[in-house]
Amino acid sequence: MAELGKIEKPEAAQFKNGRKLFFVPLVFHPVEENNELKTLVEKYWSEAASQLANLEASLSKATKVYHEMIPSGGDLKRLEHTGLGSAKMAATLVDKGAALTPIEDDALMDEFADWGRCLSIHLRSPAVYTKLYASYLEAGGKRAEHIAKRLDETLGADETGVLFMQEGHRVQFPTDIQVFYVAPPGLDAAKRAWRDHNEAVMKKYQAADEEKAEPPAQDENTGE
Secondary structure (H helix, E strand, O other), X not given: OEOOOOOOHHHHHHHOOOEEEEEEEOOEOOOOOOHHXXXXXXXXXXXXXHHXXXXXXXXXXXXXXXXOOOOOOOOHHHHOOOOEOHHHHXXXXXXXXXXXXXXXXXXXXXXXXXXXXXXXXXXXXXXXXXXXXXXXXXXXXXXXXXXXXXXXXXXXXXXXXXXXXXXXXXXXXXXXXXXXXXXXXXXXXXXXXXXXXXXXXXXXXXXXXXHHHXXXXXXOOXXX
16 A cells, blocks of 8 residues: 655656545544543544545545445444544545445444454353354455455546545455555554553453452361
């Protein structure tokens, strides 16, 4: 992917023709009270909006908006309770004339999400985890193939689309689509903060498990 948040006019000319896709990574707001993480996530979304506007000004105006997790026939209301900064950005693009275009297959999206929910449960059995993860990968692969197909079918010649999606998506973009990665400085900071947050949560779970696993203290006099 080309990382072109700021493109000088002479350099931008070579990208004017052909299909283009501006990829905006999704970064979630924390559910738990975490002011530092919340501030960094909000900073990322502010920077992403500015960088996307710069791309549109330098290259071309977006005509299509794609967003994962929106079912076919769905609209931006689906995003209202997700805690995603992309909701406002997508709405702004649509207000300016871009068409919200579905890319999900509803059944594959639901299957992939359900396997993910199963994996989010604190599992004790490695065998169960392995089976669940294999099913998760299989559903994710089929979903990625469908998304790539939808992008190819719906993004016309010389059109520009904006795709809001999580990193690690496994989508193989059509080779004739020029993909520009929106990666402002705040992205790495927000990702590091999320990693630190998740590590802290995992340590809390592990400490709770270790506490449950400890045998009850014996009475010194009775040995019971």
